[in-house]
Amino acid sequence: MAPRVKICGLSKPAHVEAVSRSGAAYAGFVFFPKSPRNVTIAQARELALMVPLGVAKVALVVNATDAELDAITAQVPLDMLQLHGKETPERVAEIRARYGLPVMKALGVAEPSDLEAIPAYEAVADQILVDAKAPKGAALPGGNGLSFDWTLIAGRKWSKPWMLAGGLTPENVALAIARTGANQLDVSSGVESAPGVKEASLIKDFVAAAGAA
Numbered sequence: 141m142a143p144r145v146k147i148c149g150l151s152k153p154a155h156v157e158a159v160s161r162s163g164a165a166y167a168g169f170v171f172f173p174k175s176p177r178n179v180t181i182a183q184a185r186e187l188a189l190m191v192p193l194g195v196a197k198v199a200l201v202v203n204a205t206d207a208e209l210d211a212i213t214a215q216v217p218l219d220m221l222q223l224h225g226k227e228t229p230e231r232v233a234e235i236r237a238r239y240g241l242p243v244m245k246a247l248g249v250a251e252p253s254d255l256e257a258i259p260a261y262e263a264v265a266d267q268i269l270v271d272a273k274a275p276k277g278a279a280l281p282g283g284n285g286l287s288f289d290w291t292l293i294a295g296r297k298w299s300k301p302w303m304l305a306g307g308l309t310p311e312n313v314a315l316a317i318a319r320t321g322a323n324q325l326d327v328s329s330g331v332e333s334a335p336g337v338k339e340a341s342l343i344k345d346f347v348a349a350a351g352a353a
């Protein structure tokens with residue numbers, strides 16, 4: 141089966157159109173004011189309503205409060221929540237129960253010991269997102285266009301579906317799949333010409349390269 145691709149950080153109707161044409165499986169909207177990809181709830185609602193059936197709509201949040209999640213989930217039609225902050229396993233379970241949506245928990249990896257956190261989240265999340273750990277002092281906990289040493293997860297098996305993220309591009313996605321065995325990929329910076337500026341041709345190239353791998 142072709143790998144499933146998530147294109148994250150959509151903020152314009154043209155981005156959604158490009159994702160819809162590309163064959164990507166997931167469309168991601170970032171709710172994090174420091175991000176160049178941040179969208180308001182009203183923007184996200186308008187964009188989410190354009191996403192065709194069969195493409196899962198994902199809200200990316202960072203240490204969101206219940207009030208923030210209440211507002212997002214009440215107004216934006218969603219298929220999944222992506223938790224990209226320091227949410228504990230207990231908070232992941234609480235969010236999953238409160239909103240009745242599948243939850244994907246992002247975990248940053250830079251060295252072997254970072255993988256030790258995964259089992260606790262496997263028990264409570266619907267999916268795990270294995271991302272590069274953000275450098276100390278970075279403004280963003282993800283979306284930095286940085287990859288990690290993929291050999292750290294070569295041959296790893298988890299009990300829940302998982303996605304690979306971090307510094308993926310149309311040029312390196314085939315190698316990333318070969319090294320890690322990932323069958324789901326998440327990309328943001330690698331399909332942009334500048335922070336937050338998605339390029340239709342790069343989205344198309346990324347999905348094609350993943351599918352050909």
Ligand SMILES: O=C(O)c1ccccc1N[C@@H]1O[C@H](COP(=O)(O)O)[C@@H](O)[C@H]1O
Nearest residue numbers: 148175282283285305306307327328329
């Ligand atoms: O994309 C963002 O701006 C962002 C902000 C805050 C947390 C996560 C963010 N993006 C996620 O980070 C990874 C890797 O992105 P990249 O391809 O290296 O740019 C991916 O899961 C994005 O969804």
